[in-house]
Amino acid sequence: MRFKHFFGWALLLLLTSSSIFAQTIPSPKQHFGFAIGDDYQLATYTQTAAYFKKLAETSPRVKLVDIGKTEEGRTQYMLIISSPENLKNLDKYKTISQQLAHAEGLTDEQAHALASEGKAVVWIDGGLHATEVVGAHQLIETAWQLSSRTDAETVNLLNNVIVLMTHANPDGQELVSNWYMREAKPEKRSTQFLPRLYEKYAGHDNNRDFYMFNLKESQNMGRQLFVEWLPQIMYNHHQTGPAGSVVAGPPFRDPFNYVFDPLVMTELDAVGASMINRLNAEGKPGYTKLGGSVYSTWYNGGLRTSTYFHNMVGLLTEIIGSPTPMEIPVVPERLIPSSANPYPVLPQKWYFRQSIDYSVSLNYGVLDYAVRHRDELLYNIYKMGKASIQKGEKDNWGLSPKFSAEITKLAQASQSSMPKSEEAGGEGRGRNAIPVRLYDSVLKKPAYRDARGYIIPANQPDFATATRFINTLITSGMQVQKATVDFIVAGKNYPKGSFIVKTNQAFRPHILDMFEPQDHPNDFQYPGGPPIAPYDAAGWTLAYQMGVQFDRQIEAFDGPFEKIAYGELQTAKGSITPSAKKAGYLLNARTNNAFAVANDLLKAGIDVFRTDDSVYNNFNKGSFFILATAKNKAVVEQAIVSLGVDAVTLATRPTNLTKITPARIAIWDAYGGSMPSGWLRLIMEQYHFATEVIYTKDIDTGKLKNKYDVIVFVGGAIPSLTGTIGRGFGGFEEPKADSIPEAYRNRLGKITAAKSIPQLKQFLEDGGNIITIGSSTNLAYHLNLPVKNALVETVNGVEKNLPSEKFYIPGSILKVSVDTTQLGAYGMPSQADVYFDASPVFNILPEGQSKGTIKPLAWFASAQSLRSGWAWGQSYLNGGVAAFTAKVGKGNLYAFGPEITFRAQPYGTFKFLFNGLYQ
Incomplete structure (x- = not known):
């Protein structure tokens, strides 16, 4: 009885204390005035x-x-x-x-x-x-x-x-x-x-x-x-x-x-x-x-x-x-x-x-x-x-469709000469079985081994961007090491400050995913049928997108490396290589941050020039030159060092220079917001370009050259000739003007062939420049430029887009050749990785070639352009133009089919954009 009495009091005490406990904590209804989930209520x-x-x-x-x-x-x-x-x-x-x-x-x-x-x-x-x-x-x-x-x-x-x-x-x-x-x-x-x-x-x-x-x-x-x-x-x-x-x-x-x-x-x-x-x-x-x-x-x-x-x-x-x-x-x-x-x-x-x-x-x-x-x-x-x-500490071969396909191809080639013993159930266990030796010949091939690690040299042209890449790994929890002195691995010299990322760590899958190509399977609804779209991208290798130079090491290696503490972000500090006499500073156009330095100096009222030739070692045509004066020394050198740019001083001023000035830059956007345009705004801010957001009504008003020097269209801003919005933004539904606050009504409206295109054409003829990215390159067709879609076939005398059963490239990384002598490609390497997402590809018509009005900036020079992802029918790209510039009146149209600013990730192609943003 005593025990029951005690238990009863204990239970009552527990229930009472629980009730008090619950009552002291305010419910959502007590706080918000409504219960979570009530109809027509949001907090x-x-x-x-x-x-x-x-x-x-x-x-x-x-x-x-x-x-x-x-x-x-x-x-x-x-x-x-x-x-x-x-x-x-x-x-x-x-x-x-x-x-x-x-x-x-x-x-x-x-x-x-x-x-x-x-x-x-x-x-x-x-x-x-x-x-x-x-x-x-x-x-x-x-x-x-x-x-x-x-x-x-x-x-x-x-x-x-x-x-x-x-x-x-x-x-x-x-x-x-x-x-x-x-x-x-x-x-x-x-x-x-x-x-x-x-x-x-x-x-x-x-x-x-x-x-x-x-x-x-x-x-x-x-x-x-x-x-x-x-x-x-x-x-x-x-x-x-x-x-x-x-x-x-x-x-x-x-x-x-x-x-x-x-x-x-x-x-x-x-x-x-x-x-x-x-x-x-x-x-x-x-x-x-x-x-x-x-x-x-x-x-x-x-x-x-x-x-x-x-x-x-x-x-x-x-x-x-x-x-x-x-x-x-x-x-x-x-x-x-x-x-x-x-x-x-x-x-x-x-x-x-x-x-x-x-x-x-x-x-x-x-x-x-x-x-x-x-x-x-x-x-x-x-x-x-x-x-x-453990995988990162020994030889390992990852499994993927390309290796499976290679084994199958070897098996098909060898079946006609297969020994009777294998047919009868020997090594291959039957006529249609694949001998283990073929598996071994692929998945034990030394060259196919997974990497033991990666070295990111500190002496690459754009080490600031490489450091930005390293910081993505550090934020993702990777263990990164840094060289304390110069060192040698596999017979190659590397400088102090180089980064090392080894794969013998817990998050090895992420490291491989950032350095190695993705090998998406050929995924179709049925044999010969349409492809099944990936949930998002098929390939995204970040080191490729960012244009980072790295060496892949498949043998174990070590050196004078110190481990960076987990989560400790790195800062790239610039340097200035002196000369006996200082006429001025030269910044390599291959360095993205050189554009940020130039923008800061222009805002400070300091003259900035671009070289018309390659004037110093491996510095590209289009590199930036700033005169050295006692007045600007501190400002120039602080900008160079703080933004991680490696510069040199020249004893004499280069002969062929073009002075640049800031352009009045407009970025198109739409009511509700365009995501590609939003990412573009972020890039512009990161690299210190001053911009203004404009909407269709601003374009339709006209007299654009009085207000802007450059207009940038990204995503699905420009409809096709049939009136549909291209891939990249996907179109948008607009509300009726009277259903939204008046402050936002000026954002309504879509680009139209009847009203907007004539104003854009006039802007070009008056000397303005327009940069188009992705499906916004539809503008070239509205302007009747001598280019055509390269991804078509003729069926019964009618030209049609290639069906997805023949050509399908969702978000993937492809290789293009680049004409680095053209202004639109200054600072780019001769071979570049671009992000391609069902992107436009062009052929230049004979008229454009003979008159020289269209100049290719980048093109597909191979039947095998895939670097990472999935490219079904990629041979159709061979010879196609990925990017070009066209003279229209006094102005220039830049057309970039690949997504050169995609989600603010492909740092390796930002320079395609930046080059067109100056006067």
């Missing part, structure tokens, strides 16, 4: 940040962390949620997570001990794509439930897991929620027709920046993911789900990237099973997986996908949902249960709160897996890291 980031602060103040389970500023200057917050005891020991658990992920110097026994002692670390984010409003709001609701719930599952979960709840795009939530809530009448509210991008530069492309880290938000999150916490699982919330379903999630469809550790894929499948099981057990239908959606695990650079290259389980869900009630439509094929759709959802009205509830359930499904498999997750990330280290 702003200002309100959300205030709520996060309240949770941290009132809940002993919550710690609020400022992870950095956004592009618009807001504070980006991450909530760390776990048990109060775990929060007291965060440094300990963070160290364990780092030790196991890096897998350095640990024995299996030590790793098991750390895995047993540590806590699983799970990242859950929301709001990256701000119009996908479920993401940010499920983050609020989940944070509230984890902070306040006292049920046994939640308590057990927080005892075993550290949850990193990260807001991925504060600026976007503020814009979208304010836009939605601006209407007083709830039924009129909509997230459609935002006036600008919901991330200052990138908009939706902010989820394509996680190997490049151009954006402040990406840098903030990258540091937490890959340097600070190294979670075993990360969950990236998106929307919307495919029609006729509620949510798409893991497991994902093929192909997956061949550099992954296999455990990444099988753990991904296992966590996906926990998520779908949770929904099914709760009676929540509509989860689709595998081929039920378009999502794969091939691409790097997404917030979710980049984690696979770090041995983490990266989760993505795409869920339907809107604060304005919506309908799940009838999609007959999704009503039949299948492995892709095991529990179909029926057509019905759908409410925002349902999507929030689904999201919370999915989060709990992930966290439940982390609890049940805590030590396994911690040990497995060590196991994958250890395997990567």
Whole structure:
């Protein structure tokens, strides 16, 4: 009886304290004035940040962390949620997570001990794509439930897991929620027709920046993911789900990237099973997986996908949902249960709160897996890291389609002479089997071995850009080394300050992915049928895109190298090689930052010239010359050194110089924001070009030369002759003028052949320059220039575009030859890597060749131009012109078919743009 009496009081005390505990933490409704998921209600980031602060103040389970500023200057917050005891020991658990992920110097026994002692670390984010409003709001609701719930599952979960709840795009939530809530009448509210991008530069492309880290938000999150916490699982919330379903999630469809550790894929499948099981057990239908959606695990650079290259389980869900009630439509094929759709959802009205509830359930499904498999997750990330280290310390041959194809080709060639013993079941085990010796001849070929490491020489022409590349690796958590003195490897001399990236480290998959070409499989709906588009790009090798010079080492090597601390970014410091007499400074045009130096000096009123010849060693034609005077010495030398440019002083002034002055530069944009144009703005700011954003109405007004010297069009600004918007921007839907605030109405309007093109032609004839990139090169056809589409065939006497069954190149890297004597190509190497995404290719008609009005800048000089990715039918490119310049009146049109500014990543082709930005 005494025991029962005591137990009763204890239970009452527990219930009372739990009730008090829950009551001290404000609910979302108490804070926002509405419950998360209520119809027609969205919270702003200002309100959300205030709520996060309240949770941290009132809940002993919550710690609020400022992870950095956004592009618009807001504070980006991450909530760390776990048990109060775990929060007291965060440094300990963070160290364990780092030790196991890096897998350095640990024995299996030590790793098991750390895995047993540590806590699983799970990242859950929301709001990256701000119009996908479920993401940010499920983050609020989940944070509230984890902070306040006292049920046994939640308590057990927080005892075993550290949850990193990260807001991925504060600026976007503020814009979208304010836009939605601006209407007083709830039924009129909509997230459609935002006036600008919901991330200052990138908009939706902010989820394509996680190997490049151009954006402040990406840098903030990258540091937490890959340097600070190294979670075993990360969950990236998106929307919307495919029609006729509620949510798409893991497991994902093929192909997956061949550099992954296999455990990444099988753990991904296992966590996906926990998520779908949770929904099914709760009676929540509509989860689709595998081929039920378009999502794969091939691409790097997404917030979710980049984690696979770090041995983490990266989760993505795409869920339907809107604060304005919506309908799940009838999609007959999704009503039949299948492995892709095991529990179909029926057509019905759908409410925002349902999507929030689904999201919370999915989060709990992930966290439940982390609890049940805590030590396994911690040990497995060590196991994958250890395997990567071991692969980098010995000869290893990676598997990919090109090697499989080579083995098949050898087998076909040898079958006619196959010995009878093999036919009868010897080495080859039958006539159609492939002998192991053929496998050995390919996958044990010394030249095909994976690299043991890469050396980035400090004496390359653009070491500042190479350093920028190294910083992307460092932000991604790679171990980078630096030479303390000059050294020799494989008979080649390298200078002090060179960077070394070895592959015997835990995140070897990411290193290979940044240096080596991607080999995307030939992926078709059926033999001879149309290709299946990759989820994003097919090839992106960053070292190629950035024009970085590196040496690939396939033998073990060492030297006077010091390890750079994880996360410690590097700065390129410029130098000035003196001469006996100083007439002036010469900056190599091959250095991107030389343009930034020139821009700074021009703004300071200092004369800047470009050389018309190659005047010094390997300095290219078009290099920058600045006269040396006592007055400008300090300014010039400070700019050179601070921007990482290696300059020389010349004893005499070069004879052939052209003085440059700043141009009045306009960048086209559209209502709602063009992502390619946004990335271009970022590039211009990084390299200190002053620009003005203009819209179609500004063009249609005319008298353009009175206001601008250069206009830049990127993406799908210029429609084709048939009126369709080209690839790159994809077209845009505009609202009616009276449905948006008056301040934004001047942004409305599309480029038209009737009104806009004549004004652009007049601008050129008056002496203005126009730079077109990607499908904006359609302008050449509107101007009736003597060029034509090179990617066509004649069928029954009619010229048509090549079908995708014959020619298909999604985002990939191709090689072009370059005429470096032309102004538009100053500073470029004679062979360059360009980013090609179904890009325009031209033939110059005889008239243009004979009159010399069209001058090629870059062209495809080979039937095998692919460097990284997927290029079906690439032989059609041979001889095609990738870029040209054309004289139109007093002005010049520059046409660049490849995406030379794509997502602000291909630093190696920025000079194509920069050269046209001066007078």
